[in-house]
Amino acid sequence: MIYLTEKDILEAATSEDMLDAIEASLRLYEKKEFHMPQRLHVDHEDNVLLLMPCFTKDYFGTKVVTLFPENPAKNVPVLNGIMVLNDAQTGVPVALLDGPALTAVRTAAVGAVSIRHLAREDAHAVGIIGAGVQGFYQARAACSARNITDIFIYDLYPEKSSALKDKLSKALPDVRVHQAARVEDLLEETHIVITATTSLEPVLPDKEELLAGKHFVGIGSYKPEVREFPKALFGLLKTVYIDTEHALEESGDIIVPLRNGWLAQDQIMTLGRFLTEGKSQDQVKQETTFFKSVGMALFDVCASKLIYENSVRKGLGQKIVR
Template identity: 30%
Template sequence: MHTLLLDSGDVDEHAALEDVIDAVEGAFAAFERGDTQMPAKSYIDLPQYNGDFRSMPAYLDTGEWDAAGIKWVNVHPDNPTDHDLPTVLGTMIYSDPETAFPLAILDGTTLTMKRTGAAAAVATDYLAVEDATSLGIVGAGVQSYTQLQAISEIRPIEEVVVSDVDDERVERFVETFEDEFDVRAGSISEAGHCDILTTVTPVEDPIVGLEDVGDHTHINAIGADAEGKHELHDELLQAARIVIDDHEQCAHSGEINVPYHEGVLTDDDIHAEIGEVVIGEKEGRTEDTGVTVFDSTGLAIQDVAAARVVYERASDASDGHPFDLVGADTDTDSR
């Protein structure tokens, strides 16, 4: 039995967004039912290198399938300038829950982009207006591409407005999608007045206010992934129906982390976790719902669910690079 090595190209090819969205939705439901194990994300801080490591293990059982794995990921901001490497590098180990055999080692960076887009798509499906056809994006980095691709899987997006302080990034984004969508550059307010808004920036000073969005805009707040990050003004959060992916993570490092710790927001201001909405315990959008916000920090169960999709599809296509990691004659007790 061999372990399958899947590089970024393999992951990109086989992380079919329709399937990843379904898998992530199933993961959210399993999480809410209590059919997952997901220890808190652990950190190794490396100030001498201006970076850190993060480990994200998880197991989930959807009732139809179960899966296990761990993502090892970093954030090293100096990498691009000092080492010609990406700021974030991720590696995913996908294992058989029954035997613990390492079925695959995958590029975790591309996998993260896919599952993050899929999570926003799941939330959009439950929280955006049914006839949404316009999408605004604030922040034209790499994640913005997957956000558009994933969200357009579940809503018939026609118009796209993208806003970023970097004109070159906006230009590249527009050029990439100009044959598929009516896509143009615009202000934050123009992006925010679309039916759906996704924010994917690293800011700590909020840039999207209540006046910048429409009366029924759904917002996917993706950018906040560490303490102190904060894209949406407090009055916008206070006015919105807030749905989060996980209380502990969002309170620690999600979009709500700053106002939550300052007492501006409390648990009473949080409508639901997305899993509660998926399984029907809490309402998503109703006729009288105004602005909605999905606070997405990214859960390890999403990585495992997405990894399963990639592994199964790559295996069926005989793609990837199989190799003997464990060794056929390995002793069963390696202690």
């Protein structure tokens, strides 16, 4: 068994490889060639423990995640965890992976797969709303899906936008990175907009003229009462794409529009279904499009398989002797 740190995970697989692995997992989801028990959610005082298992043909895995909201006061991240990957034939654990790093790269890849298939081909400017960890990884992955020349960042806290700008400028030296003073400024300059916030209310203006013709990726809303997108967006959409049917029960960006009649049930489609049906993407890429991700354990297992097998080949990780 090997232990893989954040550094190992980033070295093990390119962004392009991760996009391919996640796209394959979306197709696997449609074929139902996996077993994903309901995740265990435990609330203890103000903290949360999540256990997320999934079984596939070659491997199964369980991600253990903790969310401790008071951690920043202790200079500790809110999100911590670890992924255990097991051989499906023997049950033997083969790898332990850093949980936050795995979550970051696979979530970013999910968003980028939607960019690959739904965003206009000539899109070259991406906007990031929310300058946290996920903002960095989403911007990085987006550059693997399109020829991105400019990234615009907006956050309620300018110092966070500035820090992310510096980090992205170092990681992506060939891309111009800008700090937007207002969300409206970001929208006027970009073709792809990714929201990765903890906001309870929409972070975009309720104005169709500022939203039309873009591809939107929603990452932040993971509770029924949490929304990042305004009513105006749904009047522009023919279809809303989701990663898993769990979004219908988990995300306010789907639940609220359905409840209020802004969105009809037959307008919702999984991205995997869109990919497996093999329809022409040319027309869709000219439309206003929206992809909402809530994540699932299948992504963790498929991403971990890629990272583990590449790590063994490259000699990465620390061997743990049983």
